[in-house]
Amino acid sequence: MPSTSTSGRAWPNPWWHLSGPGLFFAATYFLISMSPSLLPRTWYYQGVISGLCAAAGYGLGVVLAWVVRRIARLVQLRVSVSRETEHVLRVALPILSVVAVTALTVSNVRSQGRTAEFLGLSPLRPLDWVWAIALAVALAALLLAIARGLRRATHRLAEAAGQVLPRTLASIVAIVVVGTATLWVSDSVVFHRGMQAMAASAAQVNARQPAGRSVPSSVFVSGGPGSLEAYASLGFQGQMFVTNVSRATLIQAATGRPAKEPIRVYAGRGDDRTIEQVADAVVAELRRTRAFERKVVAVITTTGTGWVDDWSAKSIEYLTGGDSAIAAMQYSYVPSAVALLTDRETPREAGRVLFDKIHAEVSRLPEDRRPRLVVGGESLGSYGGHAAFADADDMLRRADGGVWVGTPSFTRIHAELTGARTPGSPQVAPVVEDGRHFRFATNAAELTHDYYGRDYGEWAFPRYVYAQHPSDPVVWWNPSTLGAEPEWLREPRGRDVNPDVTWIPFVTFWQLTTDMAVGHDPADGFGHRYGAELVPAWGAVLGGEPDDDYSRVIAGVQQAVQRAR
Incomplete structure (x- = not known):
């Protein structure tokens, strides 16, 4: 009282x-x-x-x-x-x-x-x-x-x-005024100033040159001799990407077969460049390096910082014997978590514009001279890369396969495929049309059979792999968990998830939010850490079989891969 x-x-x-x-x-x-x-x-x-x-x-x-x-x-x-x-x-x-x-x-x-x-x-x-x-x-x-x-x-x-x-009206006016002022301060001062500070810090990182790296000497990468893109303009992650290119000698040592020098092209997002202009710069680099004469052209949509997972990139290069070109571009330099909160449209625009321009170049070639056009991306990169396609059927029509890694479950095509899964298959590993074109895998073994060990039918081309761990918070984070229990928590827990995990209103959302911040702490195969399992995934997409012997390729990539982000 x-x-x-x-x-x-x-x-x-x-x-x-x-x-x-x-x-x-x-x-x-x-x-x-x-x-x-x-x-x-x-x-x-x-x-x-x-x-x-x-x-x-x-x-x-x-x-x-x-x-x-x-x-x-x-x-x-x-x-x-x-x-x-x-x-x-x-x-x-x-x-x-x-x-x-x-x-x-x-x-x-x-x-x-x-x-x-x-x-x-x-x-x-x-x-x-x-x-x-x-x-x-x-x-x-x-x-x-x-x-x-x-x-x-x-x-x-x-x-x-x-x-x-009057008293009642005065109370209403006071609530509206204080509420409006609070929202303005929270949004304009606290949130936006915080995001600006993070962006400024990210810009400083982007402007730095990776330690121990120098201007590449290969004509087959952006920033190298004859490149239309200055090495300094690529940004921190772009410089990491082009200097991590696989060497033909290492590919040959791992595969035992002759290899070419792979192509990696990249363009940075300068302050004076639009998304369209950056994508045009990537296409110009592809033309310069004669990338459309290669066996495979891969369009990889980057994360918020412009990062490309080296496991995916090197898997493509080793599996094709270097007869490949990988194209990527920077659309931002802030961490993916910040990009998700502040701007979800730019990753989608980047993924759509870059693929459309490269697809147009490939389509102009005679059919017998066209390279295989594949796509990929991880986390926010996968989210953005999906925007190039109207739906799953469009993905089958316009690209020759791809590997999507740690895809956020709110990505539209991912959600549509998951919603159309075979009854009885879990949300963490949906079965779609008996794995005819799309296969969701929580580990490499699930490229040939479903989560419960039942063999898939024929895997027709184009082939797509969704690599996702049950313990990956990037996949399962969704604002809807604030007030609604997701399906993956109504089903038996994934094999790498503590059975004690349960949905709690409001709490689960914040738990998943902080889980994303430590998603890379576990070893490969858990959380948001994808490594050797991507080799057979890309092997199957590029024409091999998922149960082929990839041990030599995995060993070669393992020795050369760079995991810095």
């Missing part, structure tokens, strides 16, 4: 007052936030999740208590208990609460440890949990202080407006 003065006037509760129902829900959400998710979390990510969830739980408790009180007043409901019952409750509830909190905390800590064991990682230490709890409390307190400050500002504004307006 609010305190009163001797004159009977009600005063607001002191700043240190905390709502009982609010605390109950805050503690509940705090404990739930420690439950396991796809990947083990660092102490600071655990602290952020727990702080956000505790603050949300407190707000929910306060709102529910307010609603219950109003309803009780309307129906004139009063609940009372005897003194003996009240005494028992006062004694028993704290004891039961301590026991429940201790048991749930121990269970969650152990379960997170099992998640780490699943992935071969180390669980959080006791001191890490102390730091996580401290950060959570600090963050929750900060958010609560901000909320109370906004409430106080609303009350004061309502009192001032009440001098000239």
